[in-house]
Amino acid sequence: MKLLKLVPDNTNIGFVAMRKWAFALTALLTVLAIGAVAHRGLNLGVDFVGGLMIEAKFPQAVETDKVRATIGRLGVGESSLQQFGDPKTVQIRLPLPEQGGAGAANAVVEKTRNAMTAQFPGVTFSRYDTVSGKVSGELIQNGILAVVLAVVGIAIFSWLRYEWQFGVSTFVAIMHDVLMTLGFFAITQLEFDLNIVAAVLTIVGYSINDKMVIDDRIRENMRKYRKMDMKALIDLSVNETLPRTVMTSLTILLALGSLLLFGGHVLRGFTAAMMLGVIVGTYSSIYVSSSLLISLGLTPQASEKKASKAGIAAQAERVGPRDDGARP
Template identity: 70%
Template sequence: MRLLKIVPDDTNIDFVRLRYWAFGLTTLLTIAAVALVFIHRLNMGVDFVGGIMIEEKFMVAPSVDKVRKVVDDLKVGEASLQQVGSPTTLSIRLPRPESNDPAATNQVVEKVKAALSQNFAGAQFSKQDAVSGKVSGELVWNGILAVVVAVLLIGLFAIFRFEWQFGVSTVVAIMHDVLMTLGFFALTQLEFDLNIVAAVLTIIGYSINDKIVIDDRIRENMRRYRKMEMREIINLSVNETLPRTVMTSLTILLALFALLIFGGHVLRGFTAAMILGVVVGTYSSIYVSSSLLITLGLRAEPTPDKPGKPNAATGAERVGPGNN
């Protein structure tokens, strides 16, 4: 027995009616996200910019200016400080020593640890990361390449699996999801490291899964209701898949919120990116990817110059290329 049913099976919501409002909102949010990335920049982690990152925990919230003065007095380079997770935890970022010898890096870390322990009672060293400039440059390129290749391959898959309109709408929707994530990190200044790249790729995977399910239902209904208008087919398809979409998103969000609360600050950026990605991905699947098919001229019935051919398996008329 079902004790709770969040979305009825017989919903009849006119999603397509709001597509122009959705396109306008999507355009504004995308422009805002790109502007935030260019204006505020991403708070790149050591993985991408190189250097030394030291994480220190204090008994009470310290004065950031005092911590910076203590570190600057060591003459180990200009320090960049940021609270991580709680006011009592600071991330201290320093330039990497000129020498590539790991011993030089360890000396810098030990000097900082000793100075902080001496000036702040109860200060405890948490962790450190060190990445060379060459490695960080390679990681930046590999991260960008991974995202671009993933989006392009997904678009090609949608084109060969369905039609070119599905491929274009899917790529547009996924790029919207990625840009929303980048804009969020530029706005919040959460550290952007390799964990976030992994989150972005995971968001792409989740988003394409949702979109392919809806696209497949649209194609089935196009074959079933050849004389139905495209907006009606899309509304029908989205409503038919809506219970699955909502329940999948809710169950994933429950797990992510648990991870956000109990996973600690190390996973906070990854989890925040995933939560945003699930919400934005669900929105783009319904209001961007599906509705864009109408704008791209997708039609259910065969065109006069390309009549449908009988399907060998069922004997039903097949939709002509470019119109299914």
Template identity: 70%
Template sequence: MRLLKLIPDNTNIGFVRIRHIAFAVTLLLTIAAVALVGIRGLNMGVDFVGGVSIEEKFTNAPQVDEVRSTVNGLGFGEATLQQLGGKNTVTIRLPVPNSSDPAAVDQMVERVKSALAAKFPGASFSNYSTVSGKVSDELIRNGVLAVLLAIIGIAIFSWLRYEWQFGVSTAVAILHDVLMTLGFFALTWMVFDLNIVAAVLTIIGYSINDKMVIDDRIRENMRKYRKMGMAELIDLSVNETLPRTVMTSLTILLALGSLLIFGGHVLRSFTAAMMLGVIVGTYSSIYVSSSLLITLGLKPGPREEKPSPAANAERVGPREG
């Protein structure tokens, strides 16, 4: 079992010592991510920009990559495919340049039907539906609202459970993780749809779980080592939880790596977002969230509680007449 240990016992890595460098790198990456999103934008999927969903039935389960290449070759944009039921039915989602024009939509659907019928003999068209701009705008608002409420809720929970410094540092670290993910999609130009929103929420859940483990150990050591310096105490806490953090992240990355290789095109964007989120979330837990507690002025020792009036009266004692 000793050979399987990636992190040896009694590690003593000085994470806090380089916190200023980590803060500078984090700030530069965050600014770069925001700039990429602002300048380049995101490659929004049909869920967010509107489009058409076509349902096609095949005599036998087709190769999804062949269907995708056939549809993408028509020049309407990148298609998103999903197999339904016994995998003989495939849903094809395409963006439409002018989804409000019924004639343009009908023409596009006819071209897709003809191309699939020629490539796959026996394929038959079932139906199609369009996603309007109004619905897509509502999905964008709901997606952004879900992410913001998740961050705010986690910050409030950390504030109430620990100290206010924990709530602020956790919110900053999670916001950093979300911005890094958005910057990655702006850089790679992968399709950003509702599946990626689900991935972002999953990343937030993983990140907060990792941070809570470290925060619990920091609070425990604050009560145990009241005379220890805060920098030394945080290094001790992070090193104590480091084996758990590394093993958890590595296990998740192995599973996601399998999905990335064997999951196909449909899961590629989701898996890439999850892998990036695990790496960035682990980094922010160690270098951003924990080290930021020193900058925010957190001190060792439990929070002092004000004595109640009854306790004051008991300590002073009754007055002599």
């Protein structure tokens, strides 16, 4: 029985020849992503901004102005309402009461729920969240720290495991993947909460796994074909790993597609981030990370020198007392 092959064997695609176009596209998308984050900002969830969040689902489409007017008459503070694709679902954000702690917050939720139920019969409430301002500030710091440490740690590992060029190219590619994800959330204004931070960290892990497979093949071919032109060597390595890369990406996208269709509203942002990350990570592994090695001056001789140093260190004699107890 023949196995399914999405990519035929012995492909010979000239990825390196398109690197200038890929670099230009990457630079353009990166600038747009940074601009979107700076101009529009992220739609931070209650996890990061603090406050009360109530998610209401109506039996039919509802006008947000009517919902806002109903809440405004309660005197619970200025409300922020958002709809995400489904006109029947409205996310309501309210400020935390200045005094009273958890009891006062619960009272606001109950007051809002009663008013909404009276004004809109059939409305249901699927989600409640309460986060204090202090906790939200700590979550922002911890989320940023987690992403930064993950990216820097992976780059350092690539530097130590391979040549320094691999570490730099990996860092650039992963930063590209993270910025694309942030830009997507700035443009779509999907809620950015702790679930999305988890998705970003997962994207980083997927991207590094994809890049390590290609980097390993490049390094192996550098030892095998020491006189081959570096451009041809990288094309060969990427083409050799292309079936695995495509099959892995499509398999993950199929699973994420099921989550997007059947996972409900709660998982929508997480799934969207993961799907974008897989696509962008695959692109950066093939076109950005590998081709950047040429611009950084990597040659087969560099790998040979590092391997020679490792061999000399492994063969070095240990200095110490002799086994027979005799003096030297």
